Amino acid sequence: MYTENNKYTYADLFFYLTILHNDLNDAIAMDKQALKKRRNALFKQIPLEVVSKKTLLLDEVLITKALNEEINNLYDYDYKIVSKEEIDEAITNRQANTFVMKKVVSAPRPLRRSSAGGVIDGSRHDNGMLKTYQDNITGTTLNAIYFNSFFDTETGKILFFGRPSFKDKKIDVKDFKTIKKAIK
DSSP states (O other): OSSSSSSOOHHHHHHHHHHHHHHHHHHHSSHHHHHHHHHHHHHHOHHHHHTTEEEEEEEETTHHHHHHHHHHHHHHHHHHHHOOOHHHHHHHOOOOOEEEEEEEEEESSSEETTTTOOOEEEOOOOOSSSSSEEEESOOOOEEEEEEEEEEEETTTTTEEEEEEOOOOSSOOOHHHHHHHHHOO
């Protein structure tokens, strides 16, 4: 789990453990082809039946000022701009008919440390999409990508995992232009 300020709420832990639990259950229950098909779909489209029937919760601190001004032109469905506490409550209470958008950090694995202490990602497919972030704990670096992700608050299921972002954890207009195209 990643956080910039190293402070986790109960909801953060609950959220990430639920996602891990769901991912492990899917890996065990689904055959390899079905799992691959499902994961590929998560990168390509956001199900219209989800966004049209549920309310998107956006953290007021994590959206840009420009998005706050433009969101009505970019997103045609129900949404609420709320505090982190309201999002935490929706997650821990498994609130029905809502989903949240979060930026999730993904790092290629397996990771290993070099003899000099640097982190080496185990991938051989660096396509220029990785940004190096300073690891403040050990003073080394880690290659990572922020992904825009939608999660169902009731089930903890991942609904969408796409459009990499490299600037920061803010949700911006470009994110929602891509999201609009992905709703099918």
